[in-house]
Amino acid sequence: MVFDTVKIRGTVVPVTDRYHHGDLRRALIDAAVEAVGETGPSALSLRAVAKRAGVSHAAPAHHFGDKAGLLTAVAAEGFDRFADALELAWTATGDFKAVGAAYVRFAIDNRAHFEIMFRPELFHGDDPDLQRAEARSRAALHRGAGATGPDADYNPAALAAWSFVHGFAGLLVAGNFPQAVADDPEAAFAAVGKYLRIGEE
Amino acid sequence: MVFDTVKIRGTVVPVTDRYHHGDLRRALIDAAVEAVGETGPSALSLRAVAKRAGVSHAAPAHHFGDKAGLLTAVAAEGFDRFADALELAWTATGDFKAVGAAYVRFAIDNRAHFEIMFRPELFHGDDPDLQRAEARSRAALHRGAGATGPDADYNPAALAAWSFVHGFAGLLVAGNFPQAVADDPEAAFAAVGKYLRIGEE
DNA sequence: CCCAGAAACTTGACACTGTCAAGAACGATG
DNA sequence: CATCGTTCTTGACAGTGTCAAGTTTCTGGG
The missing domain is CATH 1.10.10 (Arc Repressor Mutant, subunit A)
Known part of the structure; x- marks a missing residue:
């Protein structure tokens, strides 16, 4: 219950x-x-x-309304908490690596939300609540990746950071990584993150 | 027909x-x-x-046998073609960036296969044909990322490359990227790939 | 040539799914 | 206390995956 x-x-x-x-x-x-x-x-x-x-x-x-409507609510809630977590990581440290770690941690701690959030065919992408929450998440991630200004939508650094972090988190929660990574994802992400050229110098 | x-x-x-x-x-x-x-x-x-x-x-x-069995066959076929594409890119150029580009191109050209391949809950992961094809793909990717030897399974460089490329391809085919990226994914990947520190020096 | 027996496929059924219309139970408001 | 709108239930419908049993076709040995 x-x-x-x-x-x-x-x-x-x-x-x-x-x-x-x-x-x-x-x-x-x-x-x-x-x-x-x-x-x-x-x-x-x-x-x-x-x-x-x-x-x-x-x-x-x-x-x-329908099944997709329920999942829309789940996704919206997920994006809201997701944005909170990313914003917190950024304001607390100012370090992109910490934002990336928060991204991965969120995927682990909120696997159900995460698995729905990035599967747009499952929910109604035009829902206003969802779009607002999604925009918050996107903005938080862009800020963490050092992308600012109006053209932040197509910013290579932000897209690179997003791809990297999302790929790691997605492969992890889907069970595509070796056991050693699943056992200590935090450490693995730290080791792997060295190969991303973001938030340096 | x-x-x-x-x-x-x-x-x-x-x-x-x-x-x-x-x-x-x-x-x-x-x-x-x-x-x-x-x-x-x-x-x-x-x-x-x-x-x-x-x-x-x-x-x-x-x-x-069942629905998952059909999707297992699709996934196995996908991983086989995937391995072919990655191996070809590597032997032709010896450059990881080319392997990454082949990864992204495969996801675009074989979206149906790709969408199934990395959703393990849809098929029977213990199928021998599937496992063989999957191992081929993994080996090809590791080789392209410069990871060799027996401990190639947990190689940070390979995991970083995989995360990066898979994240880009996954977000792309799922429709999470801005339109400008979807219009010319090849160029976008080239721009974004600069932020990955693999296959350099 | 013929005729078992195996293989390939169909038919029919079952429990389960999402969705919709209609109705019943309830809280709020006069 | 009566009425109204909201909240939820009941019942039905077409569609789904899966299984057992039946039918059709191929194969190989006499």
């Missing part, structure tokens, strides 16, 4: 056996993240998510 | 209205690749593949 009580207009109410759930939207997102974390995004079933949250099979569709 | 005639024991036979297809396995793989190219791997349906090849809905399962 995701939570045991819920607050409605100031009073705490037990969540069991109530018709109105309180925050079913939130619970469904959490259930979806859990399910994706266990079985991967391809095997995600709306009905399984509903069962996990203790509601009827059609409840998710009511809140999110 | 994938082909119009087929040769059986030396005689060419028209493929229509025959119970035995001749090379249905081949035709199903081609149909799957076509379908993935149009709608992406997540939306792939065995029944649609069967219809495309002009056979009954259960024919694919008979040849490949």
Whole structure:
């Protein structure tokens, strides 16, 4: 179960056996993240998510329109937390290597979100919330890679940094790396990061 | 239609209205690749593949066991062609940048194969044919990145090169890059590749 | 030539999926 | 307390992968 009580207009109410759930939207997102974390995004079933949250099979569709709508919410949440993590790493250290490490760490700690975020065919790319969160992430990454100004969209240094870090994180979470890397990804990333010419001199 | 005639024991036979297809396995793989190219791997349906090849809905399962079996064949074929392309680029130029360019070009020209190859949850990773082809690709890439010897598996330079090139190719085919990059990926990769410290001095 | 037996494929069924329309239960507002 | 809109459920539908059983075709030995 995701939570045991819920607050409605100031009073705490037990969540069991109530018709109105309180925050079913939130619970469904959490259930979806859990399910994706266990079985991967391809095997995600709306009905399984509903069962996990203790509601009827059609409840998710009511809140999110369709399956892609639910994953859109997950992706948007992911991009928001992602932007937070990247911004924090940059303001704390001012070092791109730290931003890259935060990128990799996020992929590991939020694998379910991460696996959805960069698979655009799974969600509605035109959702405003999603686009805002995605833009935040992109801006944070560009800043970390030393790309500023209006033409930051097509900045070779930023694209190089993004490619490098994203490739590492993606291959890692997909299980394509040797065991030694999976055992200590932090160290591996530090060793591998030496070959990227960003944030130097 | 994938082909119009087929040769059986030396005689060419028209493929229509025959119970035995001749090379249905081949035709199903081609149909799957076509379908993935149009709608992406997540939306792939065995029944649609069967219809495309002009056979009954259960024919694919008979040849490949299950859906993952069909995708295993696609992935194995992909890794074989992939290894060919990387080996060719390396023997022709001896330059890692050329190997990287071949990596990116393969992802573009064989998007359907590529999208399956690096999504291990879609196929049977323990298939011998697949493992052999995958090992070939890995070896070719390591060689191109200047990693040799028995410990080539955990070689920081090779992992860095792989991460970089794979990240670029993956973000590109997934549609995460700005339009300017998608318009001329070759040039973009050349510009971006300057930030990788491999195959120098 | 013929006829088992194997191989290739089809047919039919099952449980499961996402989506939609209709209805029931509930909170809020008058 | 009555009404209204929201929240969620129920029931149905077409489509999916997979399995068992049946049918058609090829093969090889007499």
